[in-house]
Amino acid sequence: MNIVPVIISAGMILLVATQFVSVALAVLRKLLWRTSAKCGPDGVTIIKPVCGLENNLRRTLRSSFAIDYPQYELIFCVASPDDPAIPLVRELIASHPAADAHLLIGDDKISQNPKLNNIWKGWRAAKYDWVVISDSNVLVPPAYIDDLRERWSSATSVICSPPVGSDAEGLAAALEAAFLNTYQARWQLVADFLRYGYAQGKTMMLSRRELEHSGGLSILASEVAEDAAATKIARRTGKKVAVVREPFQQPLGRRTWSQVWSRQLRWAQLRRSSFPLAYSAEILTGILPVAILYCILATMDVLAWIGLPLLIVCWYSAEVALAVVYRWPLGLTLILAWILRDILSPLLWLQGWLQRGFTWHGNNMTSLKRSKLKRGVVGSQT
Known part of the structure; x- marks a missing residue:
């Protein structure tokens, strides 16, 4: 028995399950929510x-x-x-x-x-x-x-x-919303639901x-x-x-495209610097790795090529459901932006590893150095 197709199939199933389970948990969090008494x-x-x-x-x-x-x-x-x-x-x-x-x-x-x-x-x-x-x-x-x-x-x-990105004007802004909403916000809601939230x-x-x-x-x-x-x-x-x-x-x-990319790259570098293990796994969260594994299995005659477009439709249908449940912005432009996000994410992830600095509000910073407190400096107040 050739063990390679089995390993590839198991990996693909795990990645697909991660997509649908994460969406299901985010939806479940919403459906099971019970309002607490006011403080x-x-x-x-x-x-x-x-x-x-x-x-x-x-x-x-x-x-x-x-x-x-x-x-x-x-x-x-x-x-x-x-x-x-x-x-x-x-x-x-x-x-x-x-x-x-x-x-x-x-x-x-x-x-x-x-x-x-x-x-x-x-x-x-x-x-x-x-x-x-x-x-x-x-x-x-x-x-x-x-x-x-x-x-x-x-x-x-x-x-x-x-x-949650709203009122996006143009495809570049829709791409930013694609990163913010059904991707980044989804994972933060899931982490909160699992009692392992992050700020x-x-x-x-x-x-x-x-x-x-x-x-x-x-x-x-x-x-x-x-x-x-x-x-x-x-x-x-x-x-x-x-x-x-x-x-x-x-x-x-x-x-602008440069604004979206520089902001997402800055956040990627910060995540890589503070939480490198979690950042390492981000490469597996988009549809591109799943599509690559599916294509490998299709060339080995393990899966039929017709299943790939069906998988893609189901993949993004899950994100549509998530956006509907939370009443987040939705539309054809945003769905196209989800696909673009998943195509660009591996490049963003790789650049997050390779690049060592960025500019934030005119300040040149490095994501690898910890901040050092300088005491005794007081700003003016008006």
Whole structure:
């Protein structure tokens, strides 16, 4: 008996099963969800790092003022006094005089992570124990804080949400949504369902008191990415990272191909640096390895060629079902973008291994070096 076709068949079946089981678990998480009782109305500080005039920035920042929660403050953090987003932030604060909102300007060089440097002043100025680090491009729903606090328990260290790409304009933006939604968000929901969640920096809720016991905000500089550091802290302290019931949206607008690729490559390098074993397995998660194995078996007359297009249709039908269940954007352009994503993913994965640095908001960084805390540097505040 030729053992090679058996081994190839077993590998292909395992990869196909991984696709359908992961989608099934993400769907099951949604169907089995039970809403928890609301937590008490403790005050919450939302820190919004802002850098430049991103797509839909007015819309996303304005949504932060419409949160349905009795007691919260907004702290907008901008690193440079010349940032073009400053007039917009000031305008929004002035147009919402009842809001407890502030703008802080200055850059504290505490790490090589520009986002962490930017929010440092906001963390020190926060007046509540509950702190949400919320990226400026997140579209905040009215129940934002309630959705986050719903997941908190004594066993939790971080509550987070992956971004769901919405309002994509053009194929490049649809490709970014293809990476974000039925791929990256799916795997984060599955990890949460299996009680092995990991943080995503778009939205992270932390307890200042608990983080101070672990070393304070500066401990998040122990990794290049603050969400990777938060994940490792949680696991080291025996606590968990939890994900909200339904991920929050990030309206994408129009993207260029270079913007999409550089962003996905940066994230790939960060994952490879912080979690190399998990990153190694990413090469097996798209349809391309399955299609290659199927073609090998077809040339060996083990499988019929007609089965390949049927497999491809079933593969992406699972992602369609996932998008429908979670009410994520869907359409022909997005489905084409899923296929393009799976074609490009091996190249992205390989470049993530080979490339050793990237530029983030004008900062040259390396994904292999850990951040070093520089104490005693204080930014200006206005």
